[in-house]
Amino acid sequence: MNFSPTLVVPELFQFMLVMALFIQSLGNRDWEPHVEKWLPLFAGLGFFVSIVSFKASGVMFYGVYKLDMLSQFFKIAIAAGFFVAVLNATRQPTLAGEKRSDYYMFLALSAWGLMLLSSATELFTIYLALELSSYSLYTLIPLRATDKRAAEAGIKYILFGAVATALALYGLSYVLAAQHTTYIAELAGKSWAWADSPMAVIGLSLFLAGMFYKLALFPFHFWCPDVYQGASNETAAFVATLPKLGAVVVLVRLATLLKPGLEITTTLAWLGAISMTFGNFCALAQRDVKRILGFSSVAHAGYVMLGLVAGTAQGLAAAAFYSLAYVIMNLLAFWVVSRVASDGRNLMLDDLNGLYKRAPALAFSLGVGAFALVGLPPTVGFIGKFFLITAAWDHGYNWLVITLAVNSAFAIYYYLSLVRHAYTEETVLEGSAAPDTSVFSVVGAGLLAAVVLVLGLIPSPVFEFAIAAGEGLLK
Amino acid sequence: MDYGYPVLSSLVVFPLLAAAGLFIIRGETVVRGYTLAASIFEIILAIPLANYTFNADFQFVERISWVSRWGLEYHLAVDGISILMIWLTLFTLPLCVLCSWTYISKRIKEFHFCLLFMTAACVGVFTAMDLVLFYVFWEAMLIPMYLLIAVWGGDDRKYASIKFFLYTLAGSTLLLVAIVAFRIEGGTFSIPALMQQTFSFRFQFWCFLAMALAFAIKVPMFPFHTWLPAAHVQAPSAGSVILAAILLKMGTYGFLRFCLPLTPAASEYFAPMMIAISIASILYGGAVALGQSDIKKLIAYSSVGHMGFVTLGIFLFNQRGVEGALFQMLNHGIVTGGLFMMIGTVYERSHSRDIGKNLGLGKYMPAFMFFWGLYSLASFGFPGTNGFVGEALVFIGAFQHSLLVGFLIVPGALLAAAYMFRVGLKLAWGEPSSAKSWRDLRSREWIYLLIPAVLVFYIGLAPGVFLKMIDPSIEKLLADYHSRKQVAQVQTEQPMQTAARELMNGIVEAKN
Numbered sequence: 013m014n015f016s017p018t019l020v021v022p023e024l025f026q027f028m029l030v031m032a033l034f035i036q037s038l039g040n041r042d043w044e045p046h047v048e049k050w051l052p053l054f055a056g057l058g059f060f061v062s063i064v065s066f067k068a069s070g071v072m073f074y075g076v077y078k079l080d081m082l083s084q085f086f087k088i089a090i091a092a093g094f095f096v097a098v099l100n101a102t103r104q105p106t107l108a109g110e111k112r113s114d115y116y117m118f119l120a121l122s123a124w125g126l127m128l129l130s131s132a133t134e135l136f137t138i139y140l141a142l143e144l145s146s147y148s149l150y151t152l153i154p155l156r157a158t159d160k161r162a163a164e165a166g167i168k169y170i171l172f173g174a175v176a177t178a179l180a181l182y183g184l185s186y187v188l189a190a191q192h193t194t195y196i197a198e199l200a201g202k203s204w205a206w207a208d209s210p211m212a213v214i215g216l217s218l219f220l221a222g223m224f225y226k227l228a229l230f231p232f233h234f235w236c237p238d239v240y241q242g243a244s245n246e247t248a249a250f251v252a253t254l255p256k257l258g259a260v261v262v263l264v265r266l267a268t269l270l271k272p273g274l275e276i277t278t279t280l281a282w283l284g285a286i287s288m289t290f291g292n293f294c295a296l297a298q299r300d301v302k303r304i305l306g307f308s309s310v311a312h313a314g315y316v317m318l319g320l321v322a323g324t325a326q327g328l329a330a331a332a333f334y335s336l337a338y339v340i341m342n343l344l345a346f347w348v349v350s351r352v353a354s355d356g357r358n359l360m361l362d363d364l365n366g367l368y369k370r371a372p373a374l375a376f377s378l379g380v381g382a383f384a385l386v387g388l389p390p391t392v393g394f395i396g397k398f399f400l401i402t403a404a405w406d407h408g409y410n411w412l413v414i415t416l417a418v419n420s421a422f423a424i425y426y427y428l429s430l431v432r433h434a435y436t437e438e439t440v441l442e443g444s445a446a447p448d449t450s451v452f453s454v455v456g457a458g459l460l461a462a463v464v465l466v467l468g469l470i471p472s473p474v475f476e477f478a479i480a481a482g483e484g485l486l487k
Numbered sequence: 488m489d490y491g492y493p494v495l496s497s498l499v500v501f502p503l504l505a506a507a508g509l510f511i512i513r514g515e516t517v518v519r520g521y522t523l524a525a526s527i528f529e530i531i532l533a534i535p536l537a538n539y540t541f542n543a544d545f546q547f548v549e550r551i552s553w554v555s556r557w558g559l560e561y562h563l564a565v566d567g568i569s570i571l572m573i574w575l576t577l578f579t580l581p582l583c584v585l586c587s588w589t590y591i592s593k594r595i596k597e598f599h600f601c602l603l604f605m606t607a608a609c610v611g612v613f614t615a616m617d618l619v620l621f622y623v624f625w626e627a628m629l630i631p632m633y634l635l636i637a638v639w640g641g642d643d644r645k646y647a648s649i650k651f652f653l654y655t656l657a658g659s660t661l662l663l664v665a666i667v668a669f670r671i672e673g674g675t676f677s678i679p680a681l682m683q684q685t686f687s688f689r690f691q692f693w694c695f696l697a698m699a700l701a702f703a704i705k706v707p708m709f710p711f712h713t714w715l716p717a718a719h720v721q722a723p724s725a726g727s728v729i730l731a732a733i734l735l736k737m738g739t740y741g742f743l744r745f746c747l748p749l750t751p752a753a754s755e756y757f758a759p760m761m762i763a764i765s766i767a768s769i770l771y772g773g774a775v776a777l778g779q780s781d782i783k784k785l786i787a788y789s790s791v792g793h794m795g796f797v798t799l800g801i802f803l804f805n806q807r808g809v810e811g812a813l814f815q816m817l818n819h820g821i822v823t824g825g826l827f828m829m830i831g832t833v834y835e836r837s838h839s840r841d842i843g844k845n846l847g848l849g850k851y852m853p854a855f856m857f858f859w860g861l862y863s864l865a866s867f868g869f870p871g872t873n874g875f876v877g878e879a880l881v882f883i884g885a886f887q888h889s890l891l892v893g894f895l896i897v898p899g900a901l902l903a904a905a906y907m908f909r910v911g912l913k914l915a916w917g918e919p920s921s922a923k924s925w926r927d928l929r930s931r932e933w934i935y936l937l938i939p940a941v942l943v944f945y946i947g948l949a950p951g952v953f954l955k956m957i958d959p960s961i962e963k964l965l966a967d968y969h970s971r972k973q974v975a976q977v978q979t980e981q982p983m984q985t986a987a988r989e990l991m992n993g994i995v996e997a998k999n
Contacts, residue, residue: 368597383630388656389623395554398619401664402557406671417664421657428633428652436637436645472554479556 019070019079022062022087023131026094026124029054033117047113048102055095062091066477075195076134081481082332086130086261089336093254094123096343099456101246103448106156106356115155119250122148126258135184135194135219138262142180142222145258146173149251156244156356165242172235176225183218186211200268206275213276220266220280226259228306229313230287237298237306245353248302249346252309253339260316260335264328267320268485272408277321284317285415292422301349301359304426305342308385311423312338315397318404318412327407329482330399333475337384337396337467344381344460348374351457354448364433366440371447375434377457382427384464387420392467399475493549494535495563498573498610501529502580506603509596519588522599526580529606533577539570541955543963545616545679553620558676562616567960568743568813569613571953572736575820576609578938579732583725585935586828590724590835591639598639601631602725609733613740618666618676622659625737629655632726632734640721647714647721654714658704665697669749682748685971688756695753698745699761705738708798709768712791719787720840724831727783731790731827732820739797739816743809747801747964751972754802761802762888766895768795773902777909782833783840785910786826789866792899793819799896800881804968808884809961810954815877817953818946822865822874825939829859832932836925842910846917854928856915858936863911865943867903873946 017024029051036047066084071077097119101107107115125145132138150173154166188194190212191202206213221232228236240248270277291310298304316338319331351374352367353359368375384393397420401413447453467474505525512521539546545564553559565573583602591598608631611624629652637648666676672690673681686694704711715735719727746754754761772792779785793815800812830840832855837845849856861872868878878900886893928936946953 379630386656388630389626394623394626398663398667399557402667402670405664405667413664413667414661417660421653421660424653424656425649428649432637432645432649435634436648472556475554475556 014070015072016070019065019068019072020131021065021068022058022091023124023127025058025061026091026120026127029058030117030120030124033113033120037113037117039113047116051116052095052099052102055091055098059088059091059095062088073137075197076137077128077131078133079131081477081484082261082264083131085332085336085477085481086257087127089257089339090123090126090130090254093257093339093343094120096347096456096460097246097250097254100249100343100347100350103350103354103452104244104246104356105354106159106244107246108155111155115152118148118152122146122152122250123254126254129258130261132262133196133265135187135196139180139184139222142226142258142262143177145255146177146226149255152247153239153243153251155247156242159242159244161242162244163242165239168235168242169239172232173225176222176232179218180222183215183221186215187219188215190215196265196268202269204269204271204274204276216266216269217276217279220263223259223262223266224283224313226255227263227313227316228256228310229283229317230290230310231283233287233291233310233313236310237294237303240302240306241300241358244356245302245346245350245359248305249343249350252305252346253342256309256313257335257339260331263316263320264331264482265485267323267328267331270321270323272321272323277323280317281321281409281412284314284321285412286314287311287317288314288416288419289422292419292426295426296422298426299361301361301364301430304361304430305345305349308423308426309338309342311419312385314419315400315416318400318409318416321409321412322403322407324403324407325479325482325486326399327403327482328485329475329478330396330403332478332481333471334396334400336474336478337392340460340463340467341381341384341391341393344377344457344464345385347457347460348378348381351453352378352447353445355445357445359445361429361433362437362441363444364430365437365444367434367447370440371449371454373454374447374449374457377461378434379431380461380464382430384468386424386427390465390468392464392471395468395471399471494533494547495565495610495614496549497532498529498577499563499607499614501525501532502603502607502610505529506600506607509600509603515595518595518599519584522603523581523584525603526577526584526606529580530577533573536565536570536573539565539956541567541959543567543959548616553617558670558674559619560617560677561620562677563611563614563620564616564679565614567957568740568964570956571813571817572613572733572740573610575736575817576606576613576733579728579820579824580606582824582828582935582938583728585931586728586831587723587725588931590831594638597634598725601634602729605631605635605729609729609737612737616678618669618678618681620676621678622663622666625659625662626656628734628737632730635726635729636718636722639723639726642721643717644721647717650714651718654704654711658701658711661697662701665694668694668697678744678749682967686750688752691750691753692756695746695750695757698741698750699757702738702741702746703764703798705741706735706794706798707738707791708764708795709771709791712768712772715791716784716787719790719827720781720783724828724834727787727827727830728824731786732824735790735794736816736820739794739801739812742798742801743813743964747804747968748971751968754968755804755972758802758804762799762892765795765799765802766892766899768792769799769896769899770902773899773906777902777906779906780842781840782842782845782910783827783830785842785906786823786830789903789906790819790823792903793823793866795899796878796881796896799892800884803881803884803888803892804965805884805887806961806965807880807887809965810957811877811880811882811884813957813961814873814880814946814950814953818865818873818877821939821942821946822862825858825862825936825943826866828935828939829855829862832928832936837921842913843917844920846913847915847919848925849915850919851925852927854933858928858940859914860911861940861943863907865947867907868900871944871947873943873950875947876950 156162295307384391
């Protein structure tokens with residue numbers, strides 16, 4: 013079975029966290045759980061651990077579990093995202109006191125599942141890891157006290173998730189039947205042209221549907237805005253970011269099967285194009301900030317497709333880099349949303365009015381986040397988009413690049429309205445949420461904004477890592 | 488040459504550092520004084536640029552690898568096409584601070600932050616020698632400009648600022664695609680390196696269109712100009728000054744820096760269209776300006792006309808035309824910038840930009856009227872002023888190009904005189920309603936109106952210095968353009984010629 017614990021330190025560390033949280037959640041209900049006091053520290057330590065073990069490489073469990081640059085890249089990203097999401101969730105006004113340990117346990121469990129997902133190189137393993145990360149989210153989403161929409165969001169997420177899972181499993185059986193293997197490395201050697209094996213192509217398409225569901229790619233995006241809206245701000249911050257990383261890592265692995273010009277690749281490109289256009293147009297009409305971010309993530313899922321269909325190491329690296337960029341930008345946006353809505357309400361655009369006066373640091377960070385999501389320099393959003401289009405140009409999908417460019421122009425309007433409300437609307441409406449301007453809130457926003465800017469100006473180190481991961485895959 | 492510090496980088500970085508420094512100081516006057524000092528220090532930092540040698544080389548080159556994997560470089564340099572624009576940018580900043588001294592009364596720190604950030608981005612645009620770096624600066628400048636209009640603008644500022652942002656960003660997204668296409672086709676992002684290459688006509692065709700859209704919106708050329716009057720009217724004085732003096736120049740600079748050298752054959756192909764649009768801009772801008780009752784709107788529309796002269800000059804592809812274009816870029820910056828500052832001056836007194844509410848200033852504000860008259864003369868190209876030199880050069884170029892083009896733009900020059908006289912007459916000799924109580928220019932206003940006025944005469948009477956500075960670069964640009972245009976044409980003609988030869992051979996063989 014060639015299991016070597018030294019190679020999977022980040023996963024083991026995360027698992028220990030889950031266990032610790034599990035034990036705490038079993039404790040006497042009268043016992044006041046101080047989970048917020050120790051968990052952020054350990055989540056930060058987890059990030060550190062994942063960085064230290066970035067060089068781990070090897071294959072385990074009969075080849076279904078692989079440690080390579082790609083998996084380590086995503087593990088670092090997931091650990092970092094988990095750290096920020098935990099920090100963000102430590103002040104959660106809409107979570108009942110006795111459920112706090114359980115809440116964090118499921119959060120950690122989902123992150124653990126995503127870590128496993130990033131190393132899974134066999135379809136069944138991918139499926140299991142995906143389910144592990146999803147089931148925890150089914151529990152997390154309805155955990156919002158006194159809000160009926162949370163239950164609705166939870167049900168929506170479960171129902172859509174169940175359908176996507178069923179499709180994926182069904183597709184898996186087709187792939188297995190047609191290609192006689194479920195190992196990605198072996199599948200990469202097979203033909204994925206419609207003419208050669210239609211059943212395998214259908215199977216893979218259905219399997220991909222499961223990933224598209226996580227990624228909220230059209231037409232599997234319906235849950236996204238509703239769930240963001242229904243879940244608490246802090247939960248939405250997690251759901252909107254980390255599961256996307258999980259989906260992207262699997263898609264990057266599966267993209268080694270996709271060569272430009274194949275029917276399935278072209279389908280992906282079309283889904284990407286529709287997704288970005290549809291997401292952006294729907295976002296234009298929204299007033300609820302979380303719904304805006306929800307539709308924006310539908311659009312961003314479309315952008316990532318550019319890297320996947322390019323069929324080169326650069327393309328895969330660009331997709332990986334962009335998903336990381338997306339997670340950071342979104343964590344920043346959600347951090348601000350959570351802190352501005354300090355009472356846990358759903359933030360409307362009008363609630364942002366005059367934010368520059370009430371909380372200048374949060375307003376500035378929101379501006380950085382919004383401009384990064386648009387893709388304006390000098391942010392990581394720009395450089396990520398730039399890598400994507402450079403990778404995709406001249407590989408048969410120039411039209412998709414132009415679609416992305418045109419879409420960026422559409423997207424401006426709604427991202428700009430975030431900045432516009434924060435900076436130019438002077439009249440603060442009565443009953444607007446009072447933003448949390450504590451040191452914790454300001455420093456967190458400032459650090460995330462700094463990361464967005466610094467990674468935009470100096471992307472090289474991270475991008476080299478992503479490139480190494482991409483080249484490793486195509487070797 | 489070593490100046491002890493990287494000159495161009497310091498011009499980009501210093502305003503950013505100064506902007507960051509704003510966060511730690513307090514007090515309205517302190518903030519204003521600090522920004523003014525910073526803007527003067529910025530000019531001091533640029534003193535080594537005076538050692539610019541009058542040849543066509545790229546000078547003050549700074550080159551560092553940025554993202555090596557993708558061949559991105561932090562590459563700055565200046566040549567004759569950019570150096571005047573940099574000086575213009577640097578001198579505009581202190582004037583903007585001065586003309587906002589009493590005009591801007593809220594969120595002063597943020598306002599000056601935007602001004603400094605803007606300056607850094609503008610210098611970056613004019614010095615970047617890497618396509619992506621250029622794009623970074625080009626886009627980064629949108630944010631402070633958006634805020635300048637949206638926060639400190641007039642009543643309709645939200646509409647104007649969003650329109651400005653949407654228009655300019657929509658234009659430049661395709662520019663990014665063209666940039667990537669250049670990299671794939673030419674193997675580098677370096678502008679000097681790409682200038683050495685010849686691309687196929689088909690490739691040039693699409694890249695030209697993508698780039699020209701971005702630049703035409705920025706200039707703005709008719710019919711992409713609709714954001715400009717709205718933005719100008721709503722922006723505060725300093726915003727209008729920057730918009731007119733620097734931002735519009737970026738579009739024409741883009742044509743000179745990218746379209747002509749990188750896509751010469753396509754530029755040649757599209758030249759008739761560009762010339763036609765330029766003429767339309769000149770006539771349309773002038774005609775609409777004539778009908779305005781809002782002074783600011785009038786000057787905004789006059790900008791459309793003036794910038795039409797610039798684009799016309801560029802697409803004539805002769806020495807006089809391009810010289811005139813580059814000259815007009817500088818002149819328009821000085822003169823229109825001056826006029827916008829004057830409008831701010833009068834607005835502070837009357838709180839109206841309506842011509843009818845600012846009548847009869849001649850009697851009570853003679854100094855003001857003197858400057859207004861001076862800038863008006865320069866604006867429509869009166870001999871002795873800088874406007875004359877630029878416009879005359881474009882006229883010469885136009886007549887060299889074709890008699891028809893020359894004659895078509897004559898009404899444009901007349902229209903400019905007509906609308907400037909119309910507004911000047913009313914301001915000077917109209918029946919005053921409330922002007923009596925207004926104070927004539929204060930010393931601060933004297934300073935910021937006198938500096939451009941000196942330049943108006945200096946450039947107007949001694950244009951030689953400036954021509955010497957820009958001429959070698961223009962000569963090289965045009966020589967490169969004409970030689971490479973032909974190379975590209977030969978390349979595109981080859982398949983046709985081969986086909987023709989084969990056909991002829993076939994006919995000859997058939998006869999035998």
